[in-house]
Amino acid sequence: MAAKEVSAGIFEITERGGKQLATINLVPGASVYGEKLIEIKGCEYRIWNPKRSKLAAMVIKKFNIPIKRDSKVLYLGAASGTTVSHVSDIVSDGIVYAVEFSPRTMRDLIGLCDERPNIIPILADANRPQAYAHIVEEVDVIFQDVAQPNQSEIAAVNVKRFLKSDGHLLLSIKARSIDTVANPKKVFKEEVRKLEHDFDVGFEVLDSRELMPFHEDHLGVMARVRPAL
């Protein structure tokens, strides 16, 4: 067994010939959602399944993940915290602002926040960043997985308010939640075009790849704010 760091805080574990993603467990001994724990040289890793996490799928798809050990991350669409827990592992010296709209899933998320020192739970609608502007500071990375028809707009309003000028946006676009019947390829193209031209923050799309075979009809996007000329 060997662990190789593929990006800050993200490891590729080789075990019996198979490769798996993992992060170092910030709370040793605790498994968050039933994922496997593996100890290598006195360090406990949590296996990170790309089928359950769009961010993990983006890692495997060779996105250049901008999250560092001391990053501040705004996570929109935290759900019950599967991916958030791994982000919390990665930013062991940073902080995660986890925004989730549904009170039911917030219940699970709070359980996670109770166990971990670096997650700030926020029950709010990501459409209205003004509702949490008194809590959230400027961040290095915004990760968004909200599956809403207006997700690029949500990204734009949050980036405008919270992203540092040299920060990055990571976005998972779900074609089916924008238009259930249209061809996903067309939807992706249109969304990327919107990001680049439609909002008062102009995005520069650095990378975009489909998350097949881990997530069907999803496009991963990494972008930053286009520097003023």
Next chain:
Amino acid sequence: MKIITWFGTLTLDDNGKLLEWDLFQKDTNVLAESLVQPKETEIDIPPAGFNLRAVAMECGFVASNDEYNNLLRDVSIRAAKQQISSGTPDMGVIQAVEALDDIDETTNTLSERLAEWNGMYFPEVGLSSEPLARFVAKYGSRSNVLPDDNLYEKATSSMGAELTGLDEKLVKGFADNICTLYDSRSRIEEYLVKSMEITAPNLVNIAGALIGARLVSMAGGLEKLARFPSSTIQVIGANRALFKHLRARAPSPKHGIIFNNPIIKNAPWWQRGKISRAFAAKITLAVRMDVYSGELNESIKTELDAKIESIKAANPRPPKRENKNKNKGGKGRKQKAGGRR
């Protein structure tokens, strides 16, 4: 400019420089309380790019990054807990409806098993589901059936094997468990009827307690249901048919779970679409009345009855079905099923 943050209100000059501040009491509960208060106006929130952390230290609210993180974390967790703990009565209704569905599913599976199992010993019993479970739970082996039971004859002359000892204990215990589930089901149903009559009297009056409760459950709450258009209420629960309709050229669904109401279920097929539409419209009115006034209004029901009568009078006979195009060779335009029926 005055702005509010999670740790206090600040006054800034035009260049964003901090002039004065009024800090909240440094207590988790107090801070959480003020965090939950909705802040609507744009004027009161920090401008984009405002450095909350640096200002909190500048005012002396916290001394270090770690203290900032820890305090904000505690406050946010407390606030989030407060926000999700405000349950409403319709949330109880939702859980009850879902429990009902789970019990139905479970009792069906278990009853089938019991029928198979008991069939080895008493195949002539002729009962199923609840009556069968009650029968087996009462007697166990058919040799225990009393002469005044009308299954006595069949029980004594059955071709089934003898049920004795450990087998009898198992089968009887199994049936006992199923009966407990049926009891639980009827208690939940009672609760639903009562609680729906209190929370949504108009909805119960139009659609009945169970269908009403199902609608509330599928919408995710009474208030959410009140915001649905009646076209949604008409087809809610027919998701597959609806998406098939949107995606391909399948006919649109006429009714979702409201179909289970006898006024639609017992209507002849050619009237069902029209009745569903009227029915859904009145349900919409009823729910809105429940949410926004809360008083029972009988007139919706009378209007609905009158509307249904007029639909029945106007459409006494089935319309002629269009001839199916028998030309399968592809010549001529193929008739596709489409449009409202």
